[in-house]
Amino acid sequence: xxxxxxxxxxxxxxxxxxxxxxIDLDIEQGSFVCLxxxxxxxxxxxxxxxAGFERxxxxxxxxxxxxxSAVPPHKRDFGMVFQSLALFPHMxxxxxxxxxxxxxxxxxxxxxxxxxxxxxxxxxxxxxDRPVSSLSGGQRQRVAxxxxxxxxxxxxxxxxxxxxxxxxxxxxxxxxxxxxxxxxGVTTIxxxxxxxxxxxxxDKLVVMKGGEVCQQxxxxxxxxxxxxxxxAQFLGASNILDAIASDQxxxxxxxxxxxFSTEEAPGTALKLSVRAENVILDRAPHPSGGPCAEVEFIRxxxxxxEILVKNGATTVRVRLSSRDSILRTLAIGExxxxxxxxxxxxxxxxxxx
Amino acid sequence: xxxxxxxxxxxxxxxxxxxxxxWRPDSALWLLCLPALLIITxxxxxxxxxxxxxVSADTGSINGFSLQAYAExxxxxxxRSLWLTLKLAASSTVIVxxxxxxxxxxxxxxxxxxxxxxxxxxxxxxxxLNLLIxxxxxxxxLGPAGVINTTLLQLGMVERPLILLFNEKGVLLGLVxxxxxxxxxxxxxxxxxxxxxxxxxxxxLGASHWRxxxxxxxxxxxxxxxxxxxxxFAFNASAFAVPLLLGGRRVRMLGLAIRDMISPLFxxxxxxxxxxxxxxxxxxVLVLSTWLVSRSDVRGGx
Numbered sequence: 001x002x003x004x005x006x007x008x009x010x011x012x013x014x015x016x017x018x019x020x021x022x023i024d025l026d027i028e029q030g031s032f033v034c035l036x037x038x039x040x041x042x043x044x045x046x047x048x049x050x051a052g053f054e055r056x057x058x059x060x061x062x063x064x065x066x067x068x069s070a071v072p073p074h075k076r077d078f079g080m081v082f083q084s085l086a087l088f089p090h091m092x093x094x095x096x097x098x099x100x101x102x103x104x105x106x107x108x109x110x111x112x113x114x115x116x117x118x119x120x121x122x123x124x125x126x127x128x129d130r131p132v133s134s135l136s137g138g139q140r141q142r143v144a145x146x147x148x149x150x151x152x153x154x155x156x157x158x159x160x161x162x163x164x165x166x167x168x169x170x171x172x173x174x175x176x177x178x179x180x181x182x183x184x185g186v187t188t189i190x191x192x193x194x195x196x197x198x199x200x201x202x203d204k205l206v207v208m209k210g211g212e213v214c215q216q217x218x219x220x221x222x223x224x225x226x227x228x229x230x231x232a233q234f235l236g237a238s239n240i241l242d243a244i245a246s247d248q249x250x251x252x253x254x255x256x257x258x259x260f261s262t263e264e265a266p267g268t269a270l271k272l273s274v275r276a277e278n279v280i281l282d283r284a285p286h287p288s289g290g291p292c293a294e295v296e297f298i299r300x301x302x303x304x305x306e307i308l309v310k311n312g313a314t315t316v317r318v319r320l321s322s323r324d325s326i327l328r329t330l331a332i333g334e335x336x337x338x339x340x341x342x343x344x345x346x347x348x349x350x351x352x353x
Numbered sequence: 354x355x356x357x358x359x360x361x362x363x364x365x366x367x368x369x370x371x372x373x374x375x376w377r378p379d380s381a382l383w384l385l386c387l388p389a390l391l392i393i394t395x396x397x398x399x400x401x402x403x404x405x406x407x408v409s410a411d412t413g414s415i416n417g418f419s420l421q422a423y424a425e426x427x428x429x430x431x432x433r434s435l436w437l438t439l440k441l442a443a444s445s446t447v448i449v450x451x452x453x454x455x456x457x458x459x460x461x462x463x464x465x466x467x468x469x470x471x472x473x474x475x476x477x478x479x480x481x482l483n484l485l486i487x488x489x490x491x492x493x494x495l496g497p498a499g500v501i502n503t504t505l506l507q508l509g510m511v512e513r514p515l516i517l518l519f520n521e522k523g524v525l526l527g528l529v530x531x532x533x534x535x536x537x538x539x540x541x542x543x544x545x546x547x548x549x550x551x552x553x554x555x556x557x558l559g560a561s562h563w564r565x566x567x568x569x570x571x572x573x574x575x576x577x578x579x580x581x582x583x584x585x586f587a588f589n590a591s592a593f594a595v596p597l598l599l600g601g602r603r604v605r606m607l608g609l610a611i612r613d614m615i616s617p618l619f620x621x622x623x624x625x626x627x628x629x630x631x632x633x634x635x636x637x638v639l640v641l642s643t644w645l646v647s648r649s650d651v652r653g654g655x
Contacts, residue, residue, distance in 0.1 A: 051557060053553050053557075072556070073556045073557050074557070074560055078557060080553075080557040082550045084548065084550050086550035087554075088554070088555075090573060099560075099568070103559030103560060104559065147554075148557075151559065
């Protein structure tokens with residue numbers, strides 16, 4: 001598949017503050033790209049530059065090879081869904097969806113057909129004449145998406161569109177949004193700070209921090225191979241533990257050898273990123289040695305059980321299957337040995353960012 | 354049932370149930386409104402007094418009943434004055450709204466807080482200054498011996514001073530200038546409801562600046578436009594100082610006409626009737642605009 005949009009060296013200054021620091025990004029035709037990062041990382045600014053609501057201080061936007069940096073937003077032919085949705089309050093649902101059509105010469109019966117078609121697509125065929133203020137959160141959401149898609153945009157842009165919905169509805173909308181995107185085959189860029197949402201939707205994940213891209217790639221790849229402790233933490237790794245490289249090239253945690261080896265020089269400060277579900281608890285002392293900790297908290301959540309274990313000032317979060325045999329006798333205050341499933345663990349230099 | 358009766362009843366219920374004398378917050382609130390109501394009362398009494406005077410059979414005192422004063426208003430002298438008032442109030446309202454909308458938009462959307470404050474103060478200034486001072490300012494600028502005429506004469510561009518004041522245009526100018534802040538402030542508050550994202554959404558869908566102004570900003574500003582418009586209309590229809598000073602008695606708006614009935618003519622009942630007509634017109638405009646606003650609210654569904 002070809003490159004649809006190329007973002008080349010885009011920077012943005014707001015006075016003294018540099019919101020974006022030379023972003024390079026290729027968006028492939030028909031792909032679903034999620035810009036993921038904490039608030040203030042520049043993801044929304046980047047989306048607004050793509051939409052044309054902000055001008056980049058430097059760099060280029062190349063759409064199919066031609067520079068669109070200076071094209072005003074109303075000539076870019078993109079569809080955008082705003083965080084606030086920005087449905088026009090003085091118009092009905094149908095008028096909202098039809099708004100972009102009149103600038104494309106779609107009028108009369110054709111326009112009505114297109115509106116009906118979109119209301120069908122978002123499974124709300126009967127609300128055309130309702131004022132938008134009478135809609136529920138989920139319905140508004142769908143109408144905003146329909147309004148943006150009605151114009152058959154070259155790019156479909158979404159700025160945290162689901163953040164206002166409650167968890168259950170958000171989950172359903174994520175699946176629906178992904179299906180819609182596939183159905184329309186439209187190149188899509190979505191901004192979010194929610195890693196589950198990003199994992200759920202994206203073909204390509206772009207993790208941002210401090211105005212820079214930290215890592216980009218397939219969601220599964222970033223999930224299992226985060227390049228930095230920041231990315232690991234942002235993608236839901238619950239434990240980022242201070243470790244150290246030993247003389248034998250072994251990663252030491254709590255002063256004991258782990259199963260991980262490292263190529264860093266002895267004494268280098270490291271960080272070990274471990275997901276709660278990748279920690280295995282065993283009776284201490286363990287025949288193979290290894291780090292130990294004391295059980296501090298146990299809570300059965302049904303399918304899984306959350307356990308906090310503590311060594312010194314460091315707490316490690318552990319998630320076991322509730323059927324794990326150790327849970328039958330595990331008690332608070334007990335000493336346990338920590339084993340790690342190497343699949344879900346990544347070792348970083350502590351000074352890497 | 355009026356709110357205060359409900360309050361009273363619930364108060365009585367409350368007392369009989371608990372047998373304790375206690376102030377309910379809403380009755381305390383009524384009490385706090387009392388001074389304001391007392392201040393408004395003389396005005397209402399004066400209105401009623403005027404109404405009574407307007408149907409008096411005698412022009413100089415309240416005596417008997419007659420519609421003579423109203424019948425006498427149907428003279429070219431008063432009708433011209435009425436027409437002039439409506440014309441000037443309406444045209445100044447339209448002009449003020451056209452000037453105030455861009456001002457309100459700029460002030461609300463300016464990002465720098467200090468610029469925003471500065472612009473607000475500049476717009477507000479005429480409200481702090483006395484109308485007399487503002488009108489004399491115009492005379493100093495535009496009068497026969499004013500800055501503009503003196504300059505033009507000295508440059509030899511005109512042979513006689515231009516008549517820029519003491520005609521309808523001069524009065525219109527004064528009305529527009531003095532009532533502009535009255536329109537800018539209500540428009541600013543309704544402009545705040547026009548989220549920047551609505552305009553961005555419209556522009557993202559293909560609307561030019563002008564289209565999004567017509568399709569989004571104006572309809573959303575409608576309640577503000579109607580509110581500001583009726584305030585300006587009411588203010589300018591009852592203008593007195595501006596036509597007196599800038600019209601030089603040649604532009605006889607209703608306020609002046611009524612004053613003339615009192616002062617040289619001692620036609621008190623005629624003046625009262627004229628006043629009632631003025632009040633009626635303004636009330637009609639306010640009722641109409643309230644109705645328009647409530648209708649646009651229903652359409653918005655909120």
